[in-house]
Amino acid sequence: MTVWPAAWACREGLSAIMTTSSAATQNQPPLTLGHLLICTDKQATLHLPNVGSGLVVVMYDRINKVAGAAHILLPDSNLDANTPGNHAASADKTPAPAKFANLAIPTLIQQFEAGGGQKTYTSVRLAGGAQLFNFGGGGGNPLNIGSRNAIAARANFTRLGYPVEKADIGGNKARTLKLVMQSGQLSVTLLGGREYFI
Amino acid sequence: MSTLPKLTLEQLAAQVQGLPPLPQAVVQVSRLLEQEDSNADDLAQIIRLDPDLTSQLLKLSNSAYYGLSRQIGSIKEAVAILGFKTIKSLVYAILSHTVLNRPVQGYGLGQGALWQNALVGAVYSRHLAQRYGVKDVEAVFTAALLRDLGKLVLEKFVGEAYSHIDAFVQANRVDFCTAEEALLGFNHTQLGQRLALDWNLPTAMALVARYHHTPSQLPEETTTLERKTVCLVHMGDVFSIMMAQGVGNDGLMYGLDNDGLALAGIKLDGPAIEHLLSELFDLQDQIDSLASSLGL
Numbered sequence: 001m002t003v004w005p006a007a008w009a010c011r012e013g014l015s016a017i018m019t020t021s022s023a024a025t026q027n028q029p030p031l032t033l034g035h036l037l038i039c040t041d042k043q044a045t046l047h048l049p050n051v052g053s054g055l056v057v058v059m060y061d062r063i064n065k066v067a068g069a070a071h072i073l074l075p076d077s078n079l080d081a082n083t084p085g086n087h088a089a090s091a092d093k094t095p096a097p098a099k100f101a102n103l104a105i106p107t108l109i110q111q112f113e114a115g116g117g118q119k120t121y122t123s124v125r126l127a128g129g130a131q132l133f134n135f136g137g138g139g140g141n142p143l144n145i146g147s148r149n150a151i152a153a154r155a156n157f158t159r160l161g162y163p164v165e166k167a168d169i170g171g172n173k174a175r176t177l178k179l180v181m182q183s184g185q186l187s188v189t190l191l192g193g194r195e196y197f198i
Numbered sequence: 199m200s201t202l203p204k205l206t207l208e209q210l211a212a213q214v215q216g217l218p219p220l221p222q223a224v225v226q227v228s229r230l231l232e233q234e235d236s237n238a239d240d241l242a243q244i245i246r247l248d249p250d251l252t253s254q255l256l257k258l259s260n261s262a263y264y265g266l267s268r269q270i271g272s273i274k275e276a277v278a279i280l281g282f283k284t285i286k287s288l289v290y291a292i293l294s295h296t297v298l299n300r301p302v303q304g305y306g307l308g309q310g311a312l313w314q315n316a317l318v319g320a321v322y323s324r325h326l327a328q329r330y331g332v333k334d335v336e337a338v339f340t341a342a343l344l345r346d347l348g349k350l351v352l353e354k355f356v357g358e359a360y361s362h363i364d365a366f367v368q369a370n371r372v373d374f375c376t377a378e379e380a381l382l383g384f385n386h387t388q389l390g391q392r393l394a395l396d397w398n399l400p401t402a403m404a405l406v407a408r409y410h411h412t413p414s415q416l417p418e419e420t421t422t423l424e425r426k427t428v429c430l431v432h433m434g435d436v437f438s439i440m441m442a443q444g445v446g447n448d449g450l451m452y453g454l455d456n457d458g459l460a461l462a463g464i465k466l467d468g469p470a471i472e473h474l475l476s477e478l479f480d481l482q483d484q485i486d487s488l489a490s491s492l493g494l
Binding site: 033034050051052053054073074079096099130131132133134135136142143145172173174190191192193 | 306360364367371373414436439440441442443445446447448449450451452453454455456457458460466467468469470471472473475476479482
């Protein structure tokens with residue numbers, strides 16, 4: 001597998017396998033919506049900022065010190081084709097690797113394992129899915145993308161043999177996540193709110 | 199919670215006075231753009247007098263966003279190729295960048311974050327305008343750019359009262375604006391409208407600044423086009439917040455105003471929201487290109 005320097009590889013639609021040099025660690029780009037990264041640098045701290053309605057999934061192998069993360073936008077790439085005028089902007093584009101949960105999670109697992117991650121030692125955690133208020137919309141909340149993403153992520157991970165251990169979903173504040181590679185500690189900071197660990 | 203003192207007009211006026219002045223060249227051009235009898239030659243002539251504005255406009259015109267096959271070398275050429283309306287929206291993008299590209303600590307926004315949210319929401323609004331059949335999509339883009347202008351005035355007070363505002367939102371399940379007004383006496387949309395009017399910005403900008411969170415509260419006499427513009431900016435704003443593009447401490451403490459959208463003939467259900475999110479997400483490369491041309 002290609003080993004990409006930290007740079008912006010994860011923005012180019014390629015999974016960034018971070019090198020172990022300290023320079024690469026310092027230059028680690030933030031994980032942006034729709035993208036994924038794999039990290040094998042045990043000295044690194046991964047910054048996963050600006051999580052709104054999207055969902056961040058984090059895989060971490062506590063023995064081999066390998067992590068994989070994806071910032072997912074939507075649960076399923078099979079959007080309802082009957083919605084008028086749908087998908088005009090992206091009809092001829094390859095979707096970003098983590099845009100949809102059903103495509104992101106198999107790719108993430110494959111690259112995580114290629115980077116040295118082993119199922120036996122791996123935990124999976126989910127965070128994100130904040131939600132706006134739905135004023136005057138009647139029953140249900142069409143804005144609950146976050147909980148739909150979480151359901152899709154759990155189903156895909158379970159299907160592929162990686163049950164989700166912990167999840168921190170919902171609320172109405174954006175989140176910033178931080179993963180310490182050495183310890184596997186995953187902190188969640190709510191913008192304007194407290195920090196806690198999952 | 200109820201013991202917070204309400205803000206006085208003097209306190210707010212002091213905040214407004216503390217804002218840096220608008221760049222005069224850009225203001226002159228924007229006023230010319232609002233005159234019905236202005237033409238491309240007048241516009242090119244005035245812009246040419248300001249080297250900074252000229253260079254910024256040429257940089258933007260040549261950005262990948264417009265995907266032109268050849269380099270534009272002069273303002274006259276830019277107006278001829280991109281058109282008067284597009285140049286107008288670029289002038290307002292430069293104006294908005296000047297006004298908004300600063301830290302807004304009271305809302306937890308670092309340098310550039312308010313501007314990022316403004317630009318992303320404007321690009322989304324323009325895309326939605328195309329999607330919903332609006333003829334002048336550039337007007338919707340322009341109207342969206344300064345929708346959160348009022349945050350510049352209110353940020354100091356929001357920062358001081360943040361824990362109270364947050365608690366009010368959570369306890370009463372109301373949006374952040376409602377809580378601002380209940381606790382401080384004003385919300386950022388009211389102040390944005392006031393500032394837009396004081397600065398002689400276009401009427402649509404002032405209307406959007408006031409009602410972009412609550413299109414259902416638009417005055418009855420609002421024209422159909424104005425209502426649609428405000429609704430499209432409301433949607434662009436909602437989607438930019440959902441994708442946490444330049445979002446601060448007020449986070450997702452806003453709402454989708456379905457009643458307001460219904461008055462403009464727009465209905466959003468779950469599948470429609472997913473489709474729109476998918477489409478808007480794919481505009482990121484275009485946004486990056488515009489932002490880098492503006493030095494973000």
